[in-house]
Amino acid sequence: MRIITGNDLRTGAVVWWTGSGWSRFVDDAIDAGDAAEEIMAREEAARRVNVPYVCEASRDAQGHVRPAHIKDRVRALGPTVRRDLAVPTAARTGWDWVI
Amino acid sequence: MYRYDHYDQAMVEARVAEFRDQTRRRLEGKLTEEQFKPLRLMNGLYLQLHAYMLRVAIPYGTLSSRQLEMLATIADKYDRGYGHFTTRQNIQFNWIRLEDAPDALADLATVEMHAIQTSGNCIRNISCDHFAGAAADEIADPRPYAELLRQWSSFHPEFSYLPRKFKIAVIASERDRAAMRLHDIGIRLVTRGGALGAQFYVGGGMGRTPMIAPLIRDFVPIDQFITYAEAVLRVYNRYGRRDNKYKARIKILVHELGAEAFRREVEAEFAHLIEVGVEPPRAELERIKAHFADPPFAEGPTTIDAGDPAFARWVERNTHAHRHPAYVSAIISLKPAGGIPGDASAAQMRLVAELARQYSFDEVRVMHTQNLLLPHVAKADLPALWQALARAGLASANIDTIEDIIACPGLDYCSLANARSIPLAQRLSERFAATGRSAVLGELKLKISGCINACGHHHAGHIGILGVDKKGRENYQLSLGGSEAEDVSLARITGPGFDEDGVIAAVEKATEVYLAERKEGERFLDTYRRIGMEPFKEAIYGG
Numbered sequence: 001m002r003i004i005t006g007n008d009l010r011t012g013a014v015v016w017w018t019g020s021g022w023s024r025f026v027d028d029a030i031d032a033g034d035a036a037e038e039i040m041a042r043e044e045a046a047r048r049v050n051v052p053y054v055c056e057a058s059r060d061a062q063g064h065v066r067p068a069h070i071k072d073r074v075r076a077l078g079p080t081v082r083r084d085l086a087v088p089t090a091a092r093t094g095w096d097w098v099i
Numbered sequence: 100m101y102r103y104d105h106y107d108q109a110m111v112e113a114r115v116a117e118f119r120d121q122t123r124r125r126l127e128g129k130l131t132e133e134q135f136k137p138l139r140l141m142n143g144l145y146l147q148l149h150a151y152m153l154r155v156a157i158p159y160g161t162l163s164s165r166q167l168e169m170l171a172t173i174a175d176k177y178d179r180g181y182g183h184f185t186t187r188q189n190i191q192f193n194w195i196r197l198e199d200a201p202d203a204l205a206d207l208a209t210v211e212m213h214a215i216q217t218s219g220n221c222i223r224n225i226s227c228d229h230f231a232g233a234a235a236d237e238i239a240d241p242r243p244y245a246e247l248l249r250q251w252s253s254f255h256p257e258f259s260y261l262p263r264k265f266k267i268a269v270i271a272s273e274r275d276r277a278a279m280r281l282h283d284i285g286i287r288l289v290t291r292g293g294a295l296g297a298q299f300y301v302g303g304g305m306g307r308t309p310m311i312a313p314l315i316r317d318f319v320p321i322d323q324f325i326t327y328a329e330a331v332l333r334v335y336n337r338y339g340r341r342d343n344k345y346k347a348r349i350k351i352l353v354h355e356l357g358a359e360a361f362r363r364e365v366e367a368e369f370a371h372l373i374e375v376g377v378e379p380p381r382a383e384l385e386r387i388k389a390h391f392a393d394p395p396f397a398e399g400p401t402t403i404d405a406g407d408p409a410f411a412r413w414v415e416r417n418t419h420a421h422r423h424p425a426y427v428s429a430i431i432s433l434k435p436a437g438g439i440p441g442d443a444s445a446a447q448m449r450l451v452a453e454l455a456r457q458y459s460f461d462e463v464r465v466m467h468t469q470n471l472l473l474p475h476v477a478k479a480d481l482p483a484l485w486q487a488l489a490r491a492g493l494a495s496a497n498i499d500t501i502e503d504i505i506a507c508p509g510l511d512y513c514s515l516a517n518a519r520s521i522p523l524a525q526r527l528s529e530r531f532a533a534t535g536r537s538a539v540l541g542e543l544k545l546k547i548s549g550c551i552n553a554c555g556h557h558h559a560g561h562i563g564i565l566g567v568d569k570k571g572r573e574n575y576q577l578s579l580g581g582s583e584a585e586d587v588s589l590a591r592i593t594g595p596g597f598d599e600d601g602v603i604a605a606v607e608k609a610t611e612v613y614l615a616e617r618k619e620g621e622r623f624l625d626t627y628r629r630i631g632m633e634p635f636k637e638a639i640y641g642g
Contacts, residue, residue, distance in 0.1 A: 012150035079511040
């Protein structure tokens with residue numbers, strides 16, 4: 001699946017496109033398919049997201065969305081060395097999910 | 100230490116107001132990200148993996164207690180309660196909100212600090228020997244010269260859009276504690292015939308093409324050293340490549356022209372600039388120097404009662420000779436076993452600020468090795484200082500050991516990184532601390548970078564580790580034999596890379612070779628240089 005991510009303009013927080021808005025949780029990401037470029041242009045112009053981009057991902061048997069690249073998995077959960085600062089979804093996926 | 104005059108303060112406050120307006124326009128949609136990005140970067144605000152990151156300059160690594168307390172306030176008020184001290188004596192805050200950034204900069208300005216020129220293709224924070232003004236072996240205090248360079252390079256209109264970023268380090272002793280020859284310009288203060296002057300090394304650097312800076316001028320009279328720096332920058336600005344980011348640093352220019360041809364260009368420009376007269380008035384240097392007068396050192400015991408073995412170990416590893424016999428410089432390790440190199444919580448910053456006020460004339464230094472330092476501690480006060488540090492978990496006696504690892508933020512924070520650095524540093528320091536092996540190994544500098552940009556100085560590690568991306572997985576290249584000290588050298592790669600467990604095992608094997616082969620008094624680096632790479636390769640890859 002092609003999911004869209006970026007950073008919230010005001011806060012810088014990592015966000016994922018849900019189909020109707022932006023979520024902090026990667027599991028909320030949807031497959032944007034061929035509409036990704038159009039969505040990114042529209043959302044960036046509206047200042048709802050900063051520097052969006054598309055990344056490849058898959059949904060596992062438990063329903064978790066897993067970006068293909070480790071960099072995006074680190075972005076999805078937070079620094080692996082400060083688990084106290086992690087995005088709450090980390091509890092659902094476990095840290096082995098990142099590596 | 101230096102205090103802003105009204106010009107310094109006015110410039111910083113004007114920049115805060117300007118950035119506040121730029122930020123407002125960005126949030127209102129009057130500036131696109133493409134337009135805003137260079138403006139925020141000029142103010143040290145990056146967009147990293149998880150959030151905006153603010154890099155604050157700490158000129159030549161010197162802080163007052165009040166300034167360190169403000170950094171703690173920034174950490175609590177605008178970030179998540181901690182900061183990360185970098186390999187260029189700066190501090191980074193990892194979780195700054197864009198809408199808060201102008202307020203954070205305004206707070207910093209109240210204590211004479213800013214984030215100007217901590218990014219972009221300009222002259223960055225001037226770094227310095229962290230023992231400046233205290234070291235027993237320096238010929239002069241390099242800080243006034245670093246401060247003059249700071250003032251000259253701040254908002255210098257000609258050097259605001261260089262081909263690439265530009266880093267300068269200043270030292271004043273034979274020992275190099277600032278990786279001087281791995282900077283774009285490395286300046287060593289020297290005397291010739293009783294006169295003070297500056298040696299200029301130009302064209303060093305790490306990154307994807309590491310180079311050791313050659314000597315370009317053995318002696319520039321001290322009242323011409325800014326002019327010489329200007330000449331170097333002018334030649335670079337004129338001939339440095341702007342067509343290829345990877346060939347744009349001055350080291351490439353010096354390498355491609357050759358040191359001798361480069362020197363001729365600089366000398367011609369220098370002769371021209373002498374005629375023009377760009378050197379700041381001597382009175383300005385004297386004004387700056389007055390800010391760096393000695394604190395009121397008191398006579399006291401010149402020996403240390405190190406009866407307690409744990410205290411004795413800390414004194415041996417974490418203190419450094421001071422030019423006053425009743426004082427030492429005391430290093431506060433930010434490398435607890437299993438900890439994150441260079442990270443300090445707001446509470447730790449406040450404690451160090453208070454200890455500096457109590458024991459070190461209100462002064463703290465940030466080391467490029469990602470530790471903190473109290474430069475002037477009376478020997479009589481050392482036990483009390485050590486006890487206070489120990490109570491706060493800040494008394495790790497491990498400076499320059501394999502536990503004192505330099506590590507960049509790596510893939511845990513940095514958008515440029517290919518692999519994580521910090522977890523490796525944590526596992527290695529924990530492992531060597533637990534076995535007691537680090538004390539046996541003695542001086543062994545291990546440095547880890549999470550990408551080819553080499554912020555973790557892996558090229559200059561006795562043992563260096565570089566994280567790379569191998570088909571989407573983290574992979575680590577091991578290298579041996581680097582040094583950023585006066586015996587500067589670049590490390591060589593051992594061979595094929597490893598996964599995380601593999602590189603840890605390889606480091607362990609390298610240390611075993613050293614222990615088996617070392618002669619009396621040899622450090623790891625000395626043994627490597629004597630026996631060469633082969634025995635290490637054999638141990639690491641042989642079976």
